[in-house]
Amino acid sequence: MNESTEAGATTITLLLVDDEPSILSALRRLLRKSGYAIHTAESGKAGLEILEREPVDLVISDMRMPEMDGARFLEQVRARWPNTMRLLLTGYSDVTSTIDAINRGEIYRYIAKPWNDDDLVLIVRDALERQRLTRENARLLALSQAQNEELKDLNANLEEKVRLRTAEIVQINDFLNLANERLKQNFLTSIKMFTGLIELRAGAMAGHSRRVADLARRLAKHVGVDPREQQDIFFAALLHDIGKIGFTDSLLARPVSRMSGEDLVFYRKHAATGAAALMPLDELKQAAQIVRAHHERFDGQGYPDGLEGERIPLGARIISIANDYDSLQNGMLAERRMSPEEAQALLVQSRGKRYDAQLVDAFIEMLGGLKKEIVLEKPVSHADLKVGMVLSRDLVSREGVLLLSSDYILDTSLIRQIQDYARRENHTAPIYIRTPPPEENKQ
Structure with a gap:
């Protein structure tokens, strides 16, 4: 079964797999509000058949299903469609099976039943953003390598052309570094998510x-x-x-x-x-x-x-x-x-x-x-950002997408990219930065 947005629009496609029609119906109602094209399947076998004929960006699969459980299904998805993001629906009683699914299917996140609607939508959005970053990182890396090869063939006398190409590569490397930092931050966020499983x-x-x-x-x-x-x-x-x-x-x-x-x-x-x-x-x-x-x-x-x-x-x-x-x-x-x-x-x-x-x-x-740590903060406009400032809060877009996490230390490249984004998106909200305690100010 498939639901899609208007024809001609670039659409993100999701595949929902669960042997309970009521669960599929609830997920479909929740996620179609975000404009995704949605396929549904009531078994792992049916889900694989859809994947064989339709491109899919993200799969959400239940853990307990007859014939083929979520671990086996997501393992096959990873092996045959490794670029498709994978999420798992499970309950607290499925701990051993969940760990098996994480290991075999390399899932991005798992979602506990019953889920919170807002949390589930954010998890899907975060997974798709991670997928986009990974693809963009690979594209930029390939582009950087191609341009490096092109530089080798340039004539030594074309100094101006070399200068222009070098400037382009510097910009690409800036974006690559930012993308890699965001991937590292996502890895740390995942670790903190595992930590929170017990502390919940x-x-x-x-x-x-x-x-x-x-x-x-x-x-x-x-x-x-x-x-x-x-x-x-x-x-x-x-x-x-x-x-x-x-x-x-x-x-x-x-x-x-x-x-x-x-x-x-x-x-x-x-x-x-x-x-x-x-x-x-x-x-x-x-x-x-x-x-x-x-x-x-x-x-x-x-x-x-x-x-x-x-x-x-x-x-x-x-x-x-x-x-x-x-x-x-x-x-x-x-x-x-x-x-x-x-x-x-x-x-x-x-x-x-x-x-x-x-x-x-x-x-x-x-x-x-050890000194007692005092964390103070103050709002700063995009134009007043300075090298060495430390974010005290996450920096997010209008859509709620994480741009930079708290505790990032700003450098010249990050400040330039934040200011470019603010001008492009007309984003006027202040940025909150840490200020040192009085003892540090005196030093």
Whole structure:
């Protein structure tokens, strides 16, 4: 079945696959408001038949379907139509199948049932924007390579022509760099989305992974870890609890000190489960190894592998300290929530046993030197932007498309592109930038 916009218009085409006609009808009603051409199919086989005869930009597939489930269907879509974006509809009870679908079908996002209409529309829009950026990046890269070859053939005496061509290449490279930065930002956004899967369950875990990631990155930098490894540690800290995605609400809410028997055995599997879920992604292989080892103890009494001392990856030893420091204060390890001072004292008491003694000392030193961060902001017009300013809020288009995320540091190229966009689109809304606290102003 197909619905389309007016003839002659350039249309984005979606394929909706679900064995329940009521679900297909609800999705069709929601998405056709955005002007998409929509195909529907009530089975994976029917969906493949449509793909064989019609070009499709994005597929949304249910997970549980007879004969061919969503994982198998999206795996075939990835293999035969790799440029088609893939989204998965699933429920909390489908955790294992969802991870299988993510690994086999390389889906961009998954959408939990029941969905929020506004969130689903934004996810579809974001996926299509990611697809457009990837295609544009490839086109610009091919164009840049072609122009580089053309430059080799230019006559050395045609200096003016070389100058003009060089200027064009500089502009293309600026756009390529911006596109690559946006792809990197999308990757980080995806990681944060995985982190949020557990924290959506609220309770003491809300914000836990982000706090642990911040502390772990600070400690890694404090002890001189190289920037590449700092990034792996940061990603691993954000995702260290992803293996808890299959936990019941009651188990998530229970402090570790109150667990026993089967619950404790099940709890101790989450580090290995999380690592296995991340390992298929090349960009997260190192982070996966850190996630697996973040509950190992320095004295060899930890899990899942009983590693001892420096056989435990450095990133895992760092995250172990940051994780327990935050967990002790939020009631995730013991029933009584501890003060920061009490949590520090317990870390010191366990140095050389549970934790690496040198890292504990460095962590306590780091905490003593941390200043309370004060984030102030002010609105600035496009014309008044300056190199070095830092965005305090996401910069979005009129249509809600993310142009630059918060914390971007502006340089000359970005300022020029923002100002060109503002003039072209008559976009007069202010841009919010961070201002330093008073102590920094005095320096």
